[in-house]
Every structure is written in C-alpha cells, then in structure tokens.
Amino acid sequence: MLADTMYGLRNSLREQGIVFCYSGFMTEDVLSGIGDAIKRKLAFDDADTRTARGVFSVFVEQVQNVIRYSAEREPPGGGDEKTELRYGVLTVGKTGGKFFVTCGNLIERRDVERLETSLEGIQTMDRTELKALYKKKLRGEVPEGSKGAGVGFIDIALKASEGIEFGFLDVDDEFVFFTLKAFI
C-alpha cells in the first residue's frame, strides 16, 4: 500500500509533465537547493541558454514571492522575518514543448483585488509596455505591503516567453488560494 500510494503520486505528477514538485515551508536554503537541481536538470535537457535562464529566473521570483508573502505561516500571524516559515507549493515541468513554473500559496482575502488588477494589467501589456513598467517600478518607491522590489510579477512576465496564467480559489472567510503559472 505504501509503495502504491507514493507511486500513484509520482505518476500523477509525471502525467502532468511535472519534473520538480515541492509542497511545504519555503526558505532561502530550499530555494538554493532546488535551484541548483533545476539548473543541472536543464543542462541535461540541453535547453538553450535563454530558456534555461528564463526558467531559473521565474523559479527564483516565484519562490521568493512565497517566502515573502504567503499568508500561511509559522508562527501563525507571523514572527521574526529571519526565523518565520511560509508555506507554498511549487511545480516545475514541461508540457507540449514548453517549460512551466507554477507556485501557489494562501493570501489574505483583502489582497485578492490588488493582485488580480495588477496581474490582469500585466497580461494585457506588450513587451515594450512591460519593460517601461519594469523600469518605472525599479525607480519608484516600494509599494505598500511589498518587500523587495515589488517588480517580481513584471520580471516573471518578461521572462515568461509563452505567457502567464493565474487563478484564485476561496478557502475560507479569511484566506484565498492564489496560483501563478508561467510558461517559458
């Protein structure tokens, strides 16, 4: 039974083209470790340089978003930035000749509208508009409720040569599950 269960999980992931899957608390060390394995796998796959760097780059932005913003965390409600843990799920794989990097995590309901508006905007922009917004954000003030550059999503969109998809799912009164998939 034990082997059946795990083999079933493995096959289910494989059927979706998933090569890497991590569900759990994400830390900078997790990012380093999985990132290294992804680089090595892409080298075996003979992915061209631009694609390989694109996949890696999207992976870094996605995982850092979870580390910084996931609303599911230990201790609940948040603690010291250096020791708290944030939960998310990550998959990296390939379907129909395109690589994908997907991340999902809980967010607070009040953040849904802001994220949705921002991502819908990014989705409709062409490359020239994206690059202009990227530079504006790099120069501008860090938006409220955002650590780091606040340009992670634009960076992902610039590297995602085959586009992005995103979705929200109600979990309870307080939390919504948010997921972003980038194709490279």
Next chain:
Amino acid sequence: MENIKIEASDRSPEVDFDFDKNVYALRGESYPEDVTAFFGPVIGKLEERLGSLKGAEVQFDFELVYFNSSSAKVLMGLFDMLDETAAEGNAVVINWIYDEEDDNMEELGEEFAEDLENVQFVMKKMAPS
C-alpha cells in the same frame, strides 16, 4: 579608501572595486538572500567615493549572468548614481557585458542604457567560457 574585493558565491556576484583607479566591476550571478545586507555597505563606499570626484575617469563593468528583480533595483540605483557622477563633470563609461546566447540580458542592457544621459554605455559580448 581601501579597495573592495569580494569573491563570487553561488548567489552573489564578485565585487571588485578599485577606488584608486576608479575601475569597478560586478561579475556573476546576483540573487542574494538579503540584497540590502549584501549591496548596502559596498554601494555606500562607492557613493562616498564618486561624490568626491572632479574631472575623473570612471569605469564600471557589469558582467552579470543573472540577477533577480531585487538586484535589478540595486542596479538601477547604481546607474542613476553613475549618471549623476557623469553629469558632475566626470567621464563615466559603463560596460554592459552580456552572454550573447541570452538575449534577455542584451535587451535589459539596452533598456537601462536608454534612460542614461551622461554616461557612455557600451554593450559588449562576454568572452566564451
């Protein structure tokens, strides 16, 4: 001012700041765990030095393979700082050295160059490794 030489790590670039010659370089990959902790002190020193220059020649090589969005913000700050140094009467050359197999990096260099008014921005292909 003492020169700064920090070896590259898996996640942070080599920092090579020669304050005597005014030749500066960042090389490698940049996605440090804490961008401010890594770049803050070295950029503070650079700012101090650049602010004291008059009629000097300054060269800054950016030879980066990859940088994340938090590092991009740091780069933007550096470009603005160098452009200001040039506006104050110093001859500033920025070399943007990119891997020719990664046109994302070439494109980003062109984007950054567009907004700079006073520096000489040179695009160069990385020597094959």
